[in-house]
Amino acid sequence: MNLQKLPIYELRSALATALESETRIIIEAPTGSGKSTQIPQMVLDCGAAGPGEVVVLQPRRLAARLLAKRVAFERNEPLGGEVGYQVRMEREVSDKTQIRYVTEGILLRQLLSDPLLRGVSTIIFDEFHERHIYGDITLARALCLQEIRSDLKVIVMSATLDAGPLREYLAPCCELKSEGRMFPVDIGYSKKRIDFRQQSVWDAAADAFESAIGSGAEGDVLVFMPGAYEISRTVDAIRARRCARDFAVMPLHGELPPRDQDAAVGSCEKRKVVVSTNVAETSITIDGVRIVIDSGLARIARFDPNRGIDTLLVERISRASADQRAGRAGRTAPGSCIRLWTEREHVARPMQQLPEILRHDLAEVVLTLKAGGIDDVRGFRWLEAPDPLSLERTLTLLTDLGALDHAGKLTAVGEKMVQFPMHPRYARMLLAGETFGCVRQACLIAALTQGKSILQRNKDRQTRGNRDEMLGEDEVSDFKRLMRAWMFADKNRYQADACRTLGVNGAAARQVKPLYERFVQLAEREGLSVNLQAPPDEDLQKCILLAFSDQVARRRDVGTLHCQVVHGRTGDLDRDSVVRDSRLLVAAEIREIEGGRDLNVRLNLCTAISEEWLDELFPEDIEVRTEAVFDPVLKRVVTRHAKTFRGLELQASMKQEVDSQQAAEIMAEEVLSGRLNLFKWDENVERWIARVNCLAIGCPDYGIAPIDEEARRMMIQEICLGAVCKRDLKERSVWNVVKSWLTPVQLNLLEKQAPERIQLPSGLNVKVRYAEGEPPVISATIQKLYDLTDVPRIGFGMIPVVVEALAPNQRPQQKTQDMQSFWANSYPLIKKELKGRYPKHEWR
DNA sequence: GAGCACTGC
Numbered sequence: 088m089n090l091q092k093l094p095i096y097e098l099r100s101a102l103a104t105a106l107e108s109e110t111r112i113i114i115e116a117p118t119g120s121g122k123s124t125q126i127p128q129m130v131l132d133c134g135a136a137g138p139g140e141v142v143v144l145q146p147r148r149l150a151a152r153l154l155a156k157r158v159a160f161e162r163n164e165p166l167g168g169e170v171g172y173q174v175r176m177e178r179e180v181s182d183k184t185q186i187r188y189v190t191e192g193i194l195l196r197q198l199l200s201d202p203l204l205r206g207v208s209t210i211i212f213d214e215f216h217e218r219h220i221y222g223d224i225t226l227a228r229a230l231c232l233q234e235i236r237s238d239l240k241v242i243v244m245s246a247t248l249d250a251g252p253l254r255e256y257l258a259p260c261c262e263l264k265s266e267g268r269m270f271p272v273d274i275g276y277s278k279k280r281i282d283f284r285q286q287s288v289w290d291a292a293a294d295a296f297e298s299a300i301g302s303g304a305e306g307d308v309l310v311f312m313p314g315a316y317e318i319s320r321t322v323d324a325i326r327a328r329r330c331a332r333d334f335a336v337m338p339l340h341g342e343l344p345p346r347d348q349d350a351a352v353g354s355c356e357k358r359k360v361v362v363s364t365n366v367a368e369t370s371i372t373i374d375g376v377r378i379v380i381d382s383g384l385a386r387i388a389r390f391d392p393n394r395g396i397d398t399l400l401v402e403r404i405s406r407a408s409a410d411q412r413a414g415r416a417g418r419t420a421p422g423s424c425i426r427l428w429t430e431r432e433h434v435a436r437p438m439q440q441l442p443e444i445l446r447h448d449l450a451e452v453v454l455t456l457k458a459g460g461i462d463d464v465r466g467f468r469w470l471e472a473p474d475p476l477s478l479e480r481t482l483t484l485l486t487d488l489g490a491l492d493h494a495g496k497l498t499a500v501g502e503k504m505v506q507f508p509m510h511p512r513y514a515r516m517l518l519a520g521e522t523f524g525c526v527r528q529a530c531l532i533a534a535l536t537q538g539k540s541i542l543q544r545n546k547d548r549q550t551r552g553n554r555d556e557m558l559g560e561d562e563v564s565d566f567k568r569l570m571r572a573w574m575f576a577d578k579n580r581y582q583a584d585a586c587r588t589l590g591v592n593g594a595a596a597r598q599v600k601p602l603y604e605r606f607v608q609l610a611e612r613e614g615l616s617v618n619l620q621a622p623p624d625e626d627l628q629k630c631i632l633l634a635f636s637d638q639v640a641r642r643r644d645v646g647t648l649h650c651q652v653v654h655g656r657t658g659d660l661d662r663d664s665v666v667r668d669s670r671l672l673v674a675a676e677i678r679e680i681e682g683g684r685d686l687n688v689r690l691n692l693c694t695a696i697s698e699e700w701l702d703e704l705f706p707e708d709i710e711v712r713t714e715a716v717f718d719p720v721l722k723r724v725v726t727r728h729a730k731t732f733r734g735l736e737l738q739a740s741m742k743q744e745v746d747s748q749q750a751a752e753i754m755a756e757e758v759l760s761g762r763l764n765l766f767k768w769d770e771n772v773e774r775w776i777a778r779v780n781c782l783a784i785g786c787p788d789y790g791i792a793p794i795d796e797e798a799r800r801m802m803i804q805e806i807c808l809g810a811v812c813k814r815d816l817k818e819r820s821v822w823n824v825v826k827s828w829l830t831p832v833q834l835n836l837l838e839k840q841a842p843e844r845i846q847l848p849s850g851l852n853v854k855v856r857y858a859e860g861e862p863p864v865i866s867a868t869i870q871k872l873y874d875l876t877d878v879p880r881i882g883f884g885m886i887p888v889v890v891e892a893l894a895p896n897q898r899p900q901q902k903t904q905d906m907q908s909f910w911a912n913s914y915p916l917i918k919k920e921l922k923g924r925y926p927k928h929e930w931r
Numbered sequence: 932g933a934g935c936a937c938t939g940c
Contacts, residue, residue: 146937146938147937147938148937148938173940174938174939175938175939175940176939178940190937190938190939191938191939192938192939192940193939193940194940195939196939196940197940199940200940201940217937219937219938220938221938221939313935314932314934314935315932315934315935316932316933316934317932319932320932340935340936341935341936342934364935364936365935365936366935366936366937368936369936369937370936370937385935385936386934386935386936387935387936388934388935388936399934399935401935443937451939455939508938508939508940509939537938537939538938544933544934545932545933545934659933661933662933663933678934680933680934681932681933681934682932682933682934683932683933687933689933689934691934
């Protein structure tokens with residue numbers, strides 16, 4: 088290839104000039120422009136950055152390795168000489184290395200040991216638009232470092248750039264731009280909005296496939312779907328079409344065995360249809376694709392700081408992601424992309440995916456910052472500041488784990504924890520291992536939870552039987568079973584056949600070993616005693632409990648998997664968990680997933696615990712502020728974290744007759760301050776509310792308390808405006824109540840019928856378009872209505888209602904509050920509560 | 932219908 092032909096070359100002289108005078112440069116260039124291989128060489132070759140290394144940050148290990156290889160080859164040098172790379176557990180560098188490709192976390196760690204980054208002349212951030220959390224943090228640290236080291240150059244490269252905020256953040260900085268050499272991709276939208284509840288997304292994709300092939304489009308086809316289930320349905324749906332008979336239709340996602348993945352990526356005699364998750368959006372390139380069919384959906388992981396739960400829900404992708412997906416059709420020739428949504432819907436989508444820093448658990452990052460001497464994380468120079476609530480919760484967790492003292496300073500324990508590259512919870516478990524004689528086991532557990540799970544899910548009866556047989560049936564901890572499974576795989580040298588009998592992912596198991604060894608090595612370096620002998624189960628269980636004490640759960644009954652979790656949460660024990668009989672357990676993972684049309688919270692990686700340990704491990708005697716009758720076991724747990732655990736305690740108490748006025752008052756306080764999530768109403772709760780005589784807030788999928796006229800009117804209004812749909816009214820009883828309020832026309836609307844003219848309770852006639860599944864489209868008329876009624880839009884899919892409940896035989900002390908002032912006072916509170924629960928909605 | 936993709940001296 089003639090390198091001079093790469094489009095990025097047009098920037099060569101401008102870059103050299105900029106480097107003479109500027110220390111911060113933004114380069115905007117699309118994927119495929121050659122920026123990742125050429126810019127570092129230009130920087131090195133023009134000599135303007137001065138002596139020292141050019142470090143290039145990559146979000147993915149594979150990319151770092153491949154780019155280094157490529158550049159070494161271009162410069163006719165051996166890898167690890169002038170050009171090298173460094174990723175976790177792997178390095179090819181030497182003292183001669185001038186260009187070093189690294190993953191983002193590596194440089195952040197390097198900053199801990201060498202805050203001045205001596206020997207580094209230039210840091211280049213590649214693929215910055217992906218906005219990974221470590222990229223954000225490292226950039227912030229690099230900019231701070233420039234204040235001391237004025238010779239340090241920072242270059243930020245990005246494909247699509249929302250340059251505004253970044254430009255401000257980097258100011259003063261210089262910008263360079265290069266056009267790509269992508270082939271044009273013709274983008275087509277659906278003419279009519281597709282409701283995936285009416286027509287399945289796989290059928291819609293198969294239709295799109297049929298029409299694309301029917302109109303003579305050439306090349307291979309790439310279909311984007313949110314997950315494995317949708318992929319398998321899509322594969323079936325496409326195969327069933329007659330026009331697919333000349334095609335090989337293949338799935339592609341992370342859970343697939345490597346052989347199948349290779350088949351999807353590799354060449355094929357027939358034309359190909361690859362149905363894939365997001366792996367094909369950034370990580371994997373499939374040659375020959377000229378048609379992309381995009382469902383516009385993806386499963387997106389978030390951490391909900393309000394509840395302390397990881398969520399994994401299907402969401403609509405951003406415009407930037409959609410463009411990235413479309414671009415996959417134009418890598419080798421002009422192509423086309425069919426989007427299964429309308430152009431109008433497209434405009435309503437967010438420009439960019441929310442950066443990771445706003446979606447992830449911050450524990451590790453904050454601990455790393457603290458270790459880097461940044462005491463005031465709230466005032467840190469964030470490119471995008473994380474949610475203050477999320478930050479608070481993180482600081483609380485780190486304090487609970489003993490990494491920070493009450494002034495927020497790093498403790499000696501915290502200093503040790505930082506040495507271990509893992510979530511602080513696991514680092515804490517490792518340190519606790521010293522007390523309980525299970526450091527080695529803790530190292531293995533930490534290694535096992537780093538990457539993909541080594542035990543495959545949804546295995547057949549046979550496989551599960553094998554597991555019980557070969558791994559033993561003890562019911563102590565899922566971690567123990569994971570460890571046994573790994574040791575089995577290790578003993579069998581990760582051979583595919585042996586692994587398959589137990590449903591073990593051999594490749595994932597193989598990657599555990601070096602991590603395990605590394606962690607043991609680090610533990611030894613930190614002076615922990617790494618014993619060979621396994622401790623009694625009990626000690627390991629206690630050790631685990633210490634790291635996850637805020638995730639203690641209790642089985643609600645023996646017949647179901649349903650559990651109560653501290654902090655007012657509920658969830659179901661994973662049906663594959665080995666913890667079967669213990670009523671009390673601790674979950675290392677709590678995540679909310681979409682199962683069918685419902686949301687389910689699942690408790691994973693569980694460990695049985697015993698009530699007696701609580702006194703031993705949490706001796707602090709914290710006064711509990713209520714006299715209500717509580718489950719004695721829960722009371723112990725609650726006693727430890729009185730403040731945060733109160734929710735569970737109170738929730739438990741509701742199952743019984745509440746006869747303590749004080750308990751009710753505490754509860755009211757919890758609800759109103761947003762600390763306690765609302766619970767499913769039942770008669771007890773109603774009685775409780777009646778007793779407290781307070782304002783509470785609710786939303787329909789959690790049930791409806793006795794509602795006054797005003798609240799009811801508002802609710803109807805929201806229904807008419809399309810802000811709520813029947814699906815939101817999850818509970819049958821609630822639905823029956825609501826149904827009884829509505830006129831037939833309103834009922835129709837709620838059931839998702841066509842646009843209607845309706846008279847609102849306020850007397851206004853409006854025409855309404857029901858906008859379920861997307862942010863409500865506010866027409867001018869409706870906007871006007873909002874203005875007239877002073878009802879703020881809380882967001883799609885929920886109705887906050889006001890409940891003014893009265894004690895029996897008591898007159899209202901004041902008439903139902905003036906709605907306007909109610910909203911003015913309560914809106915921020917409600918919004919905060921709901922925002923945590925429905926992060927994917929757009930808020931204003 | 933029980934669950935995306937990455938990553939750490």
